[in-house]
Amino acid sequence: MKQREKMRNTQIMRRETQEAILAGEDALESLIAAQERLSSAKSWGVFDMFGGGFIASMVKHSKMNEAAELMEEAKERLQRFQRELFDVDVPQEFQMEISGFLSFADFFFDGIVADYLVQSKINDAREQVDDAIERVRKILGDLKKW
Numbered sequence: 001m002k003q004r005e006k007m008r009n010t011q012i013m014r015r016e017t018q019e020a021i022l023a024g025e026d027a028l029e030s031l032i033a034a035q036e037r038l039s040s041a042k043s044w045g046v047f048d049m050f051g052g053g054f055i056a057s058m059v060k061h062s063k064m065n066e067a068a069e070l071m072e073e074a075k076e077r078l079q080r081f082q083r084e085l086f087d088v089d090v091p092q093e094f095q096m097e098i099s100g101f102l103s104f105a106d107f108f109f110d111g112i113v114a115d116y117l118v119q120s121k122i123n124d125a126r127e128q129v130d131d132a133i134e135r136v137r138k139i140l141g142d143l144k145k146w
Helices: 002-049 053-087 099-105 116-144
Strands: none
Touching: 002 053, 002 116, 053 116
């Protein structure tokens, strides 16, 4: 009886771990897409700061809107990943508090006027997305090894 219960618990843990991995990969996919849009917005922002004009400004804001949508999607997926991690009984060093960087999409549009401030916001968002990507990749690597 003990052996059967142990096998069942092992199967449950494998399933929970796989669910956490899939949720992490979904979050990572959204983060990478947001990272790409932010990079594009940054490039257009630099062009705009040096006299790119109306079209450059429009493209930059379009890329920022796309990035904001992707960041919101990533935020939702990161929350799901966090929930899945709580289901997995892994050693403490594999766990991570994701909520600390879930707010990066919340500050993205603060009624900014100056191009320089917009560029600063893009850079800040990009740094937070980069950090999130690094953390999710680390956790996924640990889960896959575990």
